[in-house]
Amino acid sequence: MSVRTTARRLRGAVIGIAVVATLASTVSACGNGGASAAAGGPSTLKWASSYFPTHWDPVVSGSGAQFRLLSLVHASLTRTDESGKAVPDLAKDWEYNTAGDQVTFHLRPGLKFTDGEPVDGAAIKFAIERAKTQKNSALFGDLTSIKEVTASGLDVVVKLAQVDHQIPQLLGQRVLQVSSPKAAQDPAKLDQNPVGAGPFVVTQLVPGTKAVLKKNPDYWDAANIHIDNVELTSAPDASTVVSGLQTGVYNFADLTPSQADAAKKAGLDVFVQPGFNASNISINVNKAPFDNPKVVDAVRHAINRKEFVDKLTFGLGEPTDQPFPEGYIAYDPESKNRWPYDPAKSKALLAEAGFQPGDIKLDLVIPDAQPASEIVQSQxxxxxITLTIKVDKNWSKPFFAKELALSIYGTTGRDSAVQTLTAHFGPNGPLNLSTPYEPAGFEAAVAKVRQTPLDSPDYPTALRAATKAGLDSKALVFTYSAPNLFVKNKSVSNLPKNPAHIDWTGVKISGR
Structure with missing residues (x-):
């Protein structure tokens, strides 16, 4: 199968993230952060972010929300367009072999990292192998289907352990942002001195606090990046963000739902960037009382998803019973509201399982105080069912060791729908608290998706069938989807709606 994309589509596919915050003393008289651009001077995007990266090495930072910020500096083999499909980035195109267990990526000629090192096949090979083997890699679990990587000039051959047509979706911004192999020889230094081939170059970095970046003139699509400078700051208290946008201290920020109404009343642009956020109640079916399927079903019917949306997102989120948003290609319409809120049925199921009210007493172990846990406890x-909420700062260790009986979790999803499914429902999935349990038929359904090319007319049907099989899992009860909420002032033009990404291609900053 060959993947080719026109020049027009290539330009539209670029994603960058620009961020900033400057001190109040830098505010211009016009108060919108865009006057210099309107006057013909350099344009600066100023973003106050609550996701300021702790780690700037993408291998260590992983695929959480921080990937949006790291993509300022790093390009990847592929990226996603507004439909969520993989399109070229560092790779100009790719093709699979006939068997579907090997994919060859062809890189754009003449590219280089900002330290002058060439972006070639050897650099991509090094990036993949480092992500698979570096001791503190947060990405090794995402790359288990890759058996071997070889490189020759600008070609990279990825040999797979199984037939898997998801690889172009996988090797995008979340999983394969590529650092200079020369800089990556010292991972500790790289972690706070990032070197990539993305749209911007870091000129100043104060760890955990502030980053200043400038446009990379050698970026492959620099002609469509209209932002000259980026200033990123770790967001202050949420209550100060709106006033900062009004005065021009910031011109872009991520926003808490509690501040959305104030931002709208202030005349700011508040918008939800589509994404794959999904929160869940994580259950361990290997531990009592969840080894009784009726107890799991009782929990399913006890959950009022609307309460999560109303109380935690101020109505801006969505109830969800799947790890995908409704309308997305992987969402299974036949599984919608499969376990509706029905407290009476929940009580009846517990009685059938031999439990009287108050018999079941459990710890709900969480990493920090969260209002969501109190809603679960109340429902x-x-x-x-009586829950005692216990905060464990080292929660990740027992969670990922599958030692807990009950917890709550949330993810920002993946660009590969299959990766999202296997992470939640697979026998070795990191989000499957019930490992090695998996629902019957899930493995076969996922294998069929992997064997189906993304452009096949059979792909949507196969993918939804895998989602349906995964939702049989008794290890997770999905609750709600939090919004990817952002706010900007009028100086910043509208952004493309790439799912889960922030795309600055073509975005301009101007005066009022």
Whole structure:
């Protein structure tokens, strides 16, 4: 299968993130951060972000929300367009072999990292192997289907352990932002001195606080990046963001739902960037009482998803019973509302399982104080299950070791729908608290998706069938989707709606 994309589509596919915040003393008289651009001077995007990266090495930072910021500096083999499909980035095109267990990526000629090193096949090979083997890599679990990588000139051959047509979706911004192999020889230094081939170059970095960047003139699509400078700051208290946008201290920020109404009243542009956020109740079916399927079903019917949306997102989120948003290619319409809120049925199921109200007493272990945990506690108490909320700062260790009986979790999803499914429902999935349990038929359904080319007319049907099989899992009860909420002032033009990404291609900053 060959993947080719026109020059027009290539230009539209670029994603960058620009961020900033400057001190109040830098505010211009016009108060919108864009006057210099309007006057013909350099344009600066100033973003106050609550996701300021702790790590700037993408291998260490992983695929959480920080990837949007790291993509200022780093390009990747592929990226996603507004439909969520993989399109070229460092790779100009690619093709699979007939068997579907090998894919060859062809890189754009003449590219280089900002330290002058060439972007060639050897650099990509090094990036993949480092992500798979570096001791503190947060990405090794995402690359298990890759068996071997070889390189020759500008070609990279990725040999797979199985037939898998998801690889172009996988090797995008979340999983394969590429650093200079020369800089990556010292990972500790790279972590706070990033060197990539993305749209911007870091000129100043104060760890955990502030980053200043300038446009990279050698970026492959620099002609369509209209932002000259980026200033990123770790967001202050949420209550100060709106006033900062009004005065011009910032011109872009991520926003908490509690501040959305104030931002709208201030005349700012508030928008939800589409994404794959999904929160869930994580259950371990290997531990009592969840080894009884009726207890799991009782929990499913005890959950009022609307309460999460109303109380935690101020109505801006969505109830969800799947790890995908409704309308997305992987969302299974037949599984919608499969376990509706029904407290009476929940109580009946517990009685059938031999439990009286108050018999079941459990710890709900979480990493920090979260209002969501109190909602879960209240809703299960209403059907006779007593939860004690316990905050464990080292929560990740027992969670990922599958030692807990009950917890809550949320993810920002993946660009590869299959990766999202296997992470939640697979026998070795990091989000499957019930490892090695998996629902019957799931493995076969996922294998069929991997064997189906993304442009095949059979792909949507196969993918939804895998979602349906995964939702049989008794290890997760999905609750709600939090919004990817952002706010900007009028100086910043509208952004493309790439799912889960922030795309600055073609975005301009101007005066009022």
């Amino acid at each position: 299960l108490a209403a059907v006779g």
